[in-house]
Amino acid sequence: MGYFANIRDSVRTIFEGLAITASHLVRKPYTIQYPDRTDIRVQDALPFRYRGLLDVDLEICTGCLACERACPIDCIVIDAEKDKQTKEMILKRFDIDLAKCMYCGLCSEPCPTGSIHHTPEFEGADYSLESLIRRFVKAPVVAYKPSKGPETDPEIAPILTRGLRYLDEFATPGGADAD
């Protein structure tokens, strides 16, 4: 390239470059100022099936141990016994070690009712590993027994609806009624 062509090109390209950066000066920044200056909580903006911290709806847990068997790293520990007289499953212990959990989602897939599921909550930082073990059973409870027809108990029905919707979306990711 010639001497004067060099000068012309550098002046022209710098001029154009400055015009581009000047146009960026009036553009809106893309920054999301997590955690304290977002329009809504980030957790609320996440999809329904976001794989955050695990949660268990004990009201609809059948005590089938499918999740415990599915967990590849054994972070779920369940103690369930069948009561001889009443033929009911009694849940004595349901612990999930969130420090071990790798958020693979394999436990929530075989769950018949969608009781064990991931939440969009992801802020799990804590000062000790022990406190990351979530103990869902405080005192022994009777496990849920699916009824033949639609659920009639008005307290359990919405929880079950939610759980079944969660399961549905495994089959059709981003499914029909996904938001």
Add this chain to the structure above:
Amino acid sequence: MQQLADRLLNEGFLQGLPTPVGYVLVVAFFAFVLLNFIMLVAGVTSWLERRVWARIQSRVGPNRVGPQGSIQWLADGIKNILKEDIVPLAADRILFKAAPYLAMMGFFAAFAVLPFGDGLIVADINVGILYVTAVTALVVVGILMAGWSSNNKWALLGGIRSAAQIISYEIPAALAILTIVLFTGTLSMQGIIRMQGWAPWNWFLFANPFAFVSFFIFYVSALAEGNRTPFDLPEAESELVAGAFTEYSGLRSLLFFLVEWGNLYVIGALATTLFLGGWHVPAFTESAFVLGVAQAVVFFLKSYFLVFVAMWIRATLPRVRVDQLMSLCWKYLVPISFVNMIGAALWFAIFPNGSRVASIAMVVFGLAIALYFLSRVRFHLRRAKPELTLSPIA
């Protein structure tokens, strides 16, 4: 300043003191005021620069410390002062410790002759602009010393690059200044400003085509002398860790940054003095005080606009290579500035009193460039269709 000292000694509150003591007191007072001014300007510049880059890169920038992050620089400064001052074992202790102060001195000395308004100048010496080019070259001694005494390969490379760069770019800068001195016939800063006027067609920037080119040569060379991107080779992070400043920590490293950001204001003030009509304002009021304040504000705004342009350039252009740096200086800027100076001399021979028609034509030309620039900005905005906001604090 000497008149002021004399007056204070004869009738002011310094009455009765021996003359040398009075002089030292007055000098110390001005040094104190200026040092604080520099700290403030350099600090605020460091924060503003980060905000401007952030916006150009579609980010927000520091906005947590104080309102909109405006005292971020204070937090950074305090953090740096509290840090340990480490001297490497193999370093040359005395030179290592002295280097930041030398760099600081060279840059601070320039403020002695920088005008802030009509009469607002510490010392209006008759070789003002020559003095500035001389003392700002002292910074290179500090940086070279820092590079050598650190006993570190990167630091030494940075120091040597800095020396080569600053000394090379002194030449086009000095030649660009000379084209102005040709017209003014004086080297005094206030003298140069007094030759101009408040209106753009009275500025030396638009006096003639050669002065116009001189402005850009001066600005580019000054950026290179101030080790600013795209010429920040002495501390090129991606190549030399932090160049000459690699081994520095705490207050000493802070001083180098103070020099870098403070230098920006010096560049702006020099260019304003030489090309942009300095502190001239139209005589809109009788009150000398109001006029003085207006002059100081106008001068500061003009200088700070050029500081802003330096930030903008830093956010736009990538760093040049060493060979590109040298070829830009010796193959382009030096010959162009020589031709430019001869052209300016011819112009001066033809129009000894300047040409009003040429000035106005140059102003129109400048406006045309500005308008074309705005149309290009609009073009890029239209093409990208981004979400716009004019709020500076978004």
